[in-house]
Amino acid sequence: MECVFGLVGEGFAIVAADTSAVHSILLHKNNEDKIMLLDSHKLVAASGEPGDRVQFTEYVQKNVSLYKFRNGIPLTTAAAANFTRGELATALRKNPYSVNILMAGYDNESGASLYYIDYIATLHKVDKGAFGYGSYFSLSTMDRHYRPDMSVEEAIELVDKCILEIRSRLVVAPPNFVIKIVDKDGARDYAWRQSVQDVTTAAV
Amino acid sequence: MKLDTSGFETSMPTIGFGSSNDMLDGFSTVPSFDLPRTTDFDGFQKEAVQMVKPAKGTTTLAFIFKEGVMVAADSRASMGGYISSQSVKKIIEINPYMLGTMAGGAADCQFWHRNLGIKCRLHELANKRRISVSGASKLLANMLYSYRGMGLSVGTMIAGWDETGPGLYYVDNEGGRLKGDRFSVGSGSPYAYGVLDSGYKFDMSVEEASELARRSIYHATFRDGASGGVASVYHVGPNGWKKLSGDDVGELHYHYYPVPPETAEQVMEEAAAE
Numbered sequence: 001m002e003c004v005f006g007l008v009g010e011g012f013a014i015v016a017a018d019t020s021a022v023h024s025i026l027l028h029k030n031n032e033d034k035i036m037l038l039d040s041h042k043l044v045a046a047s048g049e050p051g052d053r054v055q056f057t058e059y060v061q062k063n064v065s066l067y068k069f070r071n072g073i074p075l076t077t078a079a080a081a082n083f084t085r086g087e088l089a090t091a092l093r094k095n096p097y098s099v100n101i102l103m104a105g106y107d108n109e110s111g112a113s114l115y116y117i118d119y120i121a122t123l124h125k126v127d128k129g130a131f132g133y134g135s136y137f138s139l140s141t142m143d144r145h146y147r148p149d150m151s152v153e154e155a156i157e158l159v160d161k162c163i164l165e166i167r168s169r170l171v172v173a174p175p176n177f178v179i180k181i182v183d184k185d186g187a188r189d190y191a192w193r194q195s196v197q198d199v200t201t202a203a204v
Numbered sequence: 205m206k207l208d209t210s211g212f213e214t215s216m217p218t219i220g221f222g223s224s225n226d227m228l229d230g231f232s233t234v235p236s237f238d239l240p241r242t243t244d245f246d247g248f249q250k251e252a253v254q255m256v257k258p259a260k261g262t263t264t265l266a267f268i269f270k271e272g273v274m275v276a277a278d279s280r281a282s283m284g285g286y287i288s289s290q291s292v293k294k295i296i297e298i299n300p301y302m303l304g305t306m307a308g309g310a311a312d313c314q315f316w317h318r319n320l321g322i323k324c325r326l327h328e329l330a331n332k333r334r335i336s337v338s339g340a341s342k343l344l345a346n347m348l349y350s351y352r353g354m355g356l357s358v359g360t361m362i363a364g365w366d367e368t369g370p371g372l373y374y375v376d377n378e379g380g381r382l383k384g385d386r387f388s389v390g391s392g393s394p395y396a397y398g399v400l401d402s403g404y405k406f407d408m409s410v411e412e413a414s415e416l417a418r419r420s421i422y423h424a425t426f427r428d429g430a431s432g433g434v435a436s437v438y439h440v441g442p443n444g445w446k447k448l449s450g451d452d453v454g455e456l457h458y459h460y461y462p463v464p465p466e467t468a469e470q471v472m473e474e475a476a477a478e
Contacts, residue, residue, distance in 0.1 A: 021380075021382050028374060028384070029384050032382060049380075050378055050380025051345070051352055051376075051379020051381075052378075052379070095353075198385070
């Protein structure tokens with residue numbers, strides 16, 4: 001099952017997601033990037049049904065861009081998270097989206113933040129969060145070792161601890177993970193953790 | 205919210221019990237819906253849809269290599285345990301440089317691929333250039349997404365060659381769309397993956413790649429009851445697609461694993477020829 005988790009450190013936020021695209025017992029793809037760049041300083045890590053995940057996050061991304069075009073200034077992370085939650089809530093009792101989202105962003109005024117938005121439109125601002133079967137292992141690991149003033153290196157060590165725990169304890173553990181970071185310099189890829197590499201190229 | 209049952213009331217006069225009027229026997233009962241006896245009506249509906257949903261009984265595969273895209277499929281259509289056809293065209297020609305594969309409901313795949321072909325042609329006319337494989341697959345994925353939950357069964361791969369080179373996308377009825385280098389779809393796909401993954405190299409010639417595709421389909425038809433018939437292999441190159449071969453898998457079996465003739469028979473035949 002899809003594993004997504006993230007945490008906030010000193011002036012940055014990190015999210016990690018597995019990269020496997022699964023249909024029942026078949027792994028169709030092991031380098032699917034599930035963390036989308038919402039804009040220059042926001043990341044959305046999504047897990048859920050394949051169609052819903054891509055369509056809903058792209059919908060949010062386009063609406064965030066539209067706001068920026070119309071108003072000349074980008075949305076704050078809190079505003080984008082509340083917009084996303086609002087869309088999920090509106091659709092909930094008609095045509096619900098099965099997507100769980102961790103939204104990480106950096107704003108100059110309020111620093112780095114992480115928002116937990118689940119498929120029934122729950123919204124929480126959190127220091128650390130996780131979705132999927134992997135959450136059973138990563139949440140306690142993060143609870144034990146997390147400190148609010150962690151540096152990037154310490155945070156990556158914690159993320160790797162969680163990935164190791166998921167790989168060793170989850171029966172259908174995903175082989176590969178992608179880690180992305182957002183800080184004052186923007187949102188970008190940090191690293192890939194691959195235990196199974198495909199014959200041809202890396203991320204598509 | 206109270207259910208609106210006004211549709212169940214009828215203005216037709218009820219016929220009395222024991223009426224033996226033959227002409228009215230056909231409509232002796234008041235027309236009405238039978239509601240299923242369940243507390244979870246939504247769950248029941250979902251179950252009913254899942255029950256009639258045809259499983260994707262087929263084997264199709266496609267992969268990108270140095271010389272383009274290789275696309276292959278079997279040709280068996282099955283309804284449960286009954287083989288309804290051994291000669292179904294599962295590789296659909298969307299336009300001269302793009303192919304789609306069929307897995308799931310035959311009608312759904314044929315219709316939506318035809319529809320996609322129309323949209324691609326309209327794009328060409330409106331923009332004076334060919335649509336990319338990425339664009340075509342996104343059009344199909346969006347169309348299928350808007351029908352999600354309504355029982356469509358489509359598991360298709362869109363393979364083509366555009367300005368950026370060879371392209372391969374997997375699109376399914378849930379609206380999922382994956383870009384990749386190797387895909388196999390259908391009930392026989394795990395078997396095909398086994399042969400395809402172990403024999404795959406990016407630097408293959410067209411002959412090697414078509415042999416790998418044919419072999420993968422053959423092995424899948426050997427193990428999977430819902431796949432069989434003819435293994436068709438297509439190649440998509442920079443100038444469009446070309447059908448390379450269509451071999452009956454039964455004949456392929458004896459081609460790959462010939463039965464050695466017994467020596468006793470050989471001797472007898474020679475004696476007879478003299």
